[in-house]
Amino acid sequence: MTLIRFLKSDGSLDREVEAAEGDNLLDVAQDNGQPLEGTCGKCISCSTCHVILAPEDFARLPDASEEEEDLLDLAGNAQRFSRLACQVTINGPTMTVRMPA
Numbered sequence: 001m002t003l004i005r006f007l008k009s010d011g012s013l014d015r016e017v018e019a020a021e022g023d024n025l026l027d028v029a030q031d032n033g034q035p036l037e038g039t040c041g042k043c044i045s046c047s048t049c050h051v052i053l054a055p056e057d058f059a060r061l062p063d064a065s066e067e068e069e070d071l072l073d074l075a076g077n078a079q080r081f082s083r084l085a086c087q088v089t090i091n092g093p094t095m096t097v098r099m100p101a
Helices: 025-031 055-058 066-072
Strands: 002-007 015-020 051-053 082-084 093-097
Touching: 002 025, 025 093, 051 055, 055 093, 066 082
Parallel strands: 002 093
Antiparallel strands: 002 015, 051 082, 051 093
């Protein structure tokens, strides 16, 4: 199991949940009341599931696809460690996920 820490946009802790390694981050977030829409149904055609990961979690992930990078360019408040939650597979002992402002 992986401990997921969901942070509010101000960096304060919202909640901690456990997820199975290999689960999709958008599914876990939505199942736990996080404000992510995922309007496109994981088709990489929107940025309504934009999140900001802790640097060490970001580094463990495979590089974003060109399609994901293009959408992140359009996302509000995108940062170096931004990803689309629909494209993130849970891995590692912990993950820290902050909602963008």
